Amino acid sequence: MSTDLRLAGAATGCWLTALACLFCPARAGWAVGLGALVLAACWARIPVRALRPTRWVVVAALIGVACGAVATAARVGERDSEPLAGLAAAHRTVRLGLQIADDPRLGRPTAGRSPTIIVPARLTWLHAPDGTQVELGARVLILASDRGWLGLLPGQRVETTGRLSPPDGGDLRAAIVSVTDAPARVGAAPLVQRAAGTLRAGLQRACRPLPAEPGGLLPGLVVGDTSRLDQQLADDFRATGLTHLTAVSGANLAIVIGLVLVLARWCRATPKVAALVCVLALIGFVILVRPSPSVLRAAAMGGLALVALALGRPRAVLPSLATGVLVLVVTDPELAVDAGFALSVLATGGLVLLAPRWSEALQARGWPAFAADAVCVPAAAQAACAPVIAAISGGVSLTTVPANLLAGPAVAPATVLGILAAVLSPLLPGVAGFTAWVAAWPARWLVMIAHHGAAVPDGVLPWPGGTFGGLLLGGLLAVLVVAFQRPVVRRLVLVGAVAGVLGAVPVRLLAGGWPPPGWIVVACDVGQGDALAVAVGGHDAVVVDTGPQADPVDRCLRDLGVRRVPLLIISHFHVDHIGGLDGVLRRRRVDRLLAPPFAEPAGGSRAVLDRGIATLDAPAGTALTVGAVGLTVLGPARAVTGTRSDVNNNSLVVAVTVAGVRLLLTGDAETEEQESLLTAPLRADVLKVAHHGSAYQDPAFLDAVAPRIALVSVGAGNDYGHPSPVVLARLARGGARVVRTDEQGDVAVVRDAAGHLAVVAAR
Numbered sequence: 001m002s003t004d005l006r007l008a009g010a011a012t013g014c015w016l017t018a019l020a021c022l023f024c025p026a027r028a029g030w031a032v033g034l035g036a037l038v039l040a041a042c043w044a045r046i047p048v049r050a051l052r053p054t055r056w057v058v059v060a061a062l063i064g065v066a067c068g069a070v071a072t073a074a075r076v077g078e079r080d081s082e083p084l085a086g087l088a089a090a091h092r093t094v095r096l097g098l099q100i101a102d103d104p105r106l107g108r109p110t111a112g113r114s115p116t117i118i119v120p121a122r123l124t125w126l127h128a129p130d131g132t133q134v135e136l137g138a139r140v141l142i143l144a145s146d147r148g149w150l151g152l153l154p155g156q157r158v159e160t161t162g163r164l165s166p167p168d169g170g171d172l173r174a175a176i177v178s179v180t181d182a183p184a185r186v187g188a189a190p191l192v193q194r195a196a197g198t199l200r201a202g203l204q205r206a207c208r209p210l211p212a213e214p215g216g217l218l219p220g221l222v223v224g225d226t227s228r229l230d231q232q233l234a235d236d237f238r239a240t241g242l243t244h245l246t247a248v249s250g251a252n253l254a255i256v257i258g259l260v261l262v263l264a265r266w267c268r269a270t271p272k273v274a275a276l277v278c279v280l281a282l283i284g285f286v287i288l289v290r291p292s293p294s295v296l297r298a299a300a301m302g303g304l305a306l307v308a309l310a311l312g313r314p315r316a317v318l319p320s321l322a323t324g325v326l327v328l329v330v331t332d333p334e335l336a337v338d339a340g341f342a343l344s345v346l347a348t349g350g351l352v353l354l355a356p357r358w359s360e361a362l363q364a365r366g367w368p369a370f371a372a373d374a375v376c377v378p379a380a381a382q383a384a385c386a387p388v389i390a391a392i393s394g395g396v397s398l399t400t401v402p403a404n405l406l407a408g409p410a411v412a413p414a415t416v417l418g419i420l421a422a423v424l425s426p427l428l429p430g431v432a433g434f435t436a437w438v439a440a441w442p443a444r445w446l447v448m449i450a451h452h453g454a455a456v457p458d459g460v461l462p463w464p465g466g467t468f469g470g471l472l473l474g475g476l477l478a479v480l481v482v483a484f485q486r487p488v489v490r491r492l493v494l495v496g497a498v499a500g501v502l503g504a505v506p507v508r509l510l511a512g513g514w515p516p517p518g519w520i521v522v523a524c525d526v527g528q529g530d531a532l533a534v535a536v537g538g539h540d541a542v543v544v545d546t547g548p549q550a551d552p553v554d555r556c557l558r559d560l561g562v563r564r565v566p567l568l569i570i571s572h573f574h575v576d577h578i579g580g581l582d583g584v585l586r587r588r589r590v591d592r593l594l595a596p597p598f599a600e601p602a603g604g605s606r607a608v609l610d611r612g613i614a615t616l617d618a619p620a621g622t623a624l625t626v627g628a629v630g631l632t633v634l635g636p637a638r639a640v641t642g643t644r645s646d647v648n649n650n651s652l653v654v655a656v657t658v659a660g661v662r663l664l665l666t667g668d669a670e671t672e673e674q675e676s677l678l679t680a681p682l683r684a685d686v687l688k689v690a691h692h693g694s695a696y697q698d699p700a701f702l703d704a705v706a707p708r709i710a711l712v713s714v715g716a717g718n719d720y721g722h723p724s725p726v727v728l729a730r731l732a733r734g735g736a737r738v739v740r741t742d743e744q745g746d747v748a749v750v751r752d753a754a755g756h757l758a759v760v761a762a763r
Contacts, residue, residue, distance in 0.1 A: 075333055078138055079167070079174045083128055088164040088175040096126040096177070097186070098142070100156045102290060104149045105227065117144040119152065123174065138174035141167075148182030153189035153197045154290070160184065172334045196288045200225055202425025203418065206436035214443035218436065221245055221411070221443065222418030223289045232587055233450060235551070240453030241382065241389075241400025242407060245446065255415050256285050288422070321348055343385050350384025351377060354481070378404035383477055391470030399453040406449050410442035417442075515560045516760040519748040520658050521686060521711075524556035525741040525762070528715030528722070529576035531556065532665065532688060534656055536627040539563040543584055544654070544665050544688075548576040550583030556746055557584065559762075565590045567626050568613065571667025572596050572651040573604030581608060592616055594624075598639065598650035630657040634680045640672050648691060649673040655684065659751050664705055666690035674701035685757060686711065686749055689731070693723020693740075699730065707736045709749055709759060716742040 079085070087094060098121040107116040119142035125135050142149070142162070152158065162177040188194070200223055207215040207228075216228035226234070237243050260281040264274040325345055328335055335341045355376045362372035378401045390396055417439035425432040464472060515522065524531040526547025533556070534542040541562045547553045568590050571577055584590065593613040599605040609615065618624065624631040635653035643649045651667030664684035668691040669677075675698050687707035690697065692714040710731045714722045728738050737759060739747045744761035751757055 075172045079172055081138070081174075083134060084123070084126070084136060084138055084164075084174050085166070087126075087128075088166045091163060091165055092129065093161065093163045094126045094128070095159070095161050097124045097157065097159050098122065098140070098183075099124055100152045100154055100158065100189075101139070102154055103225075104144075104152055106150070117147065117149045118142070119144060119149055121177075123177075124157070136174075139172065140175045140177050141173050142177050142179055144179040144183075146180065146182040149179075152183065152185075153193045155193045156185065156189040157187040158183035158185050192287055198426055199223075199288060199422040202429070202432060203422040203436070204228070205429065206421045206425050206432040207440075209433065210436065210440045211444075213447045214440040217447060218414065218418050218439055218443050221414055221446070222422065222439075231550070232554070233447060235555070236450040236454035239397065239399070240403040240450050241397045242403055242446070242450055242453075245407065245411065255412050256419065257282060259416060321345065321352065339388065342388055346384040346388060347381040350380040350382075353380075354383060355380035374405055374408065375401075378408070383481070386477060387470040387474035390464075390473045391467060396473065399456050403449050403453040407446050410445045414439050414442040414446070514746075514762055516748050516750050518750040518752055519560075519760070520661055520751055521656075521663055522556070522560060522746055522748045523688065523711040523713050523739075523741055524553055525745045525747075526552040526556070526580060526713070528692065528718045528720075529579065530571065530667070530688070530692070530713045531580060532711075532713070533557060533560055533562060534629055534658055534663070536566060536629055540566055540627065542567045542569065542626055542629055542631075542656075543590075544569040545571055545577040545667070546580035546584050548579035550580045550586065552583070553580040554583035554586050557588070559746070563588055567592050567594060567624070567631075569594045569652060569654060569665075570596065570608055571653075571665070572647050573599070573601055573608060574647060574668065575604060577667070578604055578608050581611065585611070594618055594633075594652065594654075596636070596650055596652045598636070598647065600647050600650075628658065631655070634682075635669065635677050636673055637676050637680070640676065643670065643672045644696070645670060648696075651690075653677060655681070660755065661685050661749070661751055661757065664688065664707070668692075670694070670696035671698045674698040677701065678704060685709065687731075687736070688713065689723070689727070691722075692718075692720070693727055694720065695724040695727060697724075697727050697730075702727075702730060703734065706734055707731070708757060710736040710738045711747060711749070712738060712740040714740055714742050718742075 101120040101122055104117050104119040107118055121140055121142050123136050123138045123140045125133055128134055160179050160181060160183045162179040165176040165178065167173045167176055189197070200219070203219050203223060204225065204227075207218050209215075210218070212228075213230050213233050216226075216230050217233065219225040219227075220229050234243075237245065257278050260278050261274060264277050269277065328341075355373070358376040358380060359369070359372040362376065363369055382397075382400045382404070386396060417435055421432045421435040421439060424435060520535050522533045524533065524547065526549070529547040530545040531547040531553045532544040534544065536542060539561050541557070541560065541564075543553075543557070543562075543565050546568075565584060565588055568584060570593065573596070590613050593608070593611075593615045595605075595608060595615060597619070599609075616624075618633050620633055620635055620637045622633045624633075632655045633652065634655055636650045640646060640649040645668075648668040648670050649672045651669045651673065653667060653669055653673070654665045656663040656665060662684045663686045664682060665688045666674075670691060674690070678698075678700060682701065682704040684705050684707055686709045687702075687705050689710050689712045693712040712723050712728070723740065731738050739759050739761065741747060746762035748760045748762075749757060750760055
């Protein structure tokens, strides 16, 4: 039986067992490993000659199962060892010593909260509550608020005081440590890490004068440093299937090692010397870019290939891939649940198993070799990765293959020039800056591809997410790959694809897509929070609240084509209404801000009011005009105190008139504020139901509004019981059509030429 299949079987068994044992007690891992070894021994002794090929594949897989089970059991035992597990379960605050494992990075900021600094580390000791010092070697994750953590390098030792928490299920880290103070440094990082940190910082300095998008992309492309990558650009890279360019992987490693190998051969180095130089370059590159899962996979494969080169025994790629997976998953079983590692392995497998055959088939039909390879390489990688991507994202991208095809020629020059700029930065910063400027031109090309690819209508087709969606797409692709070997099937698929396009394009052009024509207000699906957009005309909209996070509201406004916000209304300062402020401000100009007079909670109000947006003073009764949109502030008519939630009961309540339709936007006003507004003109065609449809609604208030359409902005599966079935039933009995963002996604209210109102849901 070939070595390829035996190694692949062992690697697969190791991977799947590590994946399963992550959620099992340590004893289960040891039992699985012992049982697999016994089965392997028994199966290997079966004297049936006809079963010999299959037998050795099974033996290899069972040995892989044993290795994965034992390695995972050992890590689970380390995680669950005392006293650390008990201290974490009790959320105790302790003094501890740490060794930094990777570069600290900033989490995504939200309004009202400073960005959390995330630091992977190894816990070396801690002071137990009884005063004794316990020596440890467990992996932990630091969540810090002090920016003093940002300057740390891998390998550096620090001391701090933090609050322990248990990890989530399937996480092999021993604890999550929440820290508020700056670290006390007790040692310098190793020399090689300091050198790598100097080069990474030098590349960032060289890129600083460049335009924001290519300047932020280049460090991510070269060394995986995405700290300055524009969030909009990152979203567009994700939509077009180019995210792998900002996560250093085998392609980057191949470019660097290939360049070093060419130089070594140009200097007439022997195979052993060339291999040694390439190994040193490989080690240096891994240290520079940090050992992410995709880099580890590529480094393991590259190291095996270089050893084979030194020994004069070339090896096939598949054994190298299988051996790399086997070694890495046994060394770190947590890679079994790392999506980046899975995608890296699958992409390489697609390039090894599918791309050559597809390329040969196209060349047999008269395609030039370079054209066949250019098409088949991204197509094979995408076919292999598509099931995992669909399971994670719930969508299938149609722009990935053409986007990667166009991006390919720019990756190598940008990578080589970027590394050269990093190497030159400590000694010749001026030359490094010029080199980075040259490297920015291929980076600009990648930026343009990402933006245009993300703008393609229906570029991402919806697909079931989760395990079911991934398995469904994987099975469908497997059937198509096998069936495509028959000419009849190829013709049928081609005819079906052409017919689908010819049928869908006219409908797409006639329907107009999203947003629907004539929309006047859209309730954005931002989860458990509020965010609405009122059409002003052109690319302008009044935005009311921002939801809890930046990305959902930014996505909603981008889908609506909103580029300018002449007025931003914040109903109150709870995080589910202000947390997405950065998303509204992302590439948009916000002219004025209307905020409530009740400036609580203080952290939320500071996060909004300190952003430098011109603030309006608009007490109850104030009338405003924004383009063709008229607004009247109805409440709070007076300050409300002593209620269940004073912040909610001092929400801005605004009546809006647009295109002859009256909207009533109520924030989170509860019963007390609603009662205080009963003397105001409340009648409206559209009601944004207060507080996500909670039970705290005044029936007289709902009757006075008597809406034709009731919008409920609410998150699916929330813990608050929103919306209240009693409130929804009362609205329905009053003649309102009730629509919910948790069930229908973004919801638009539209008005046709005859003045009729309708609701269009994005889903």
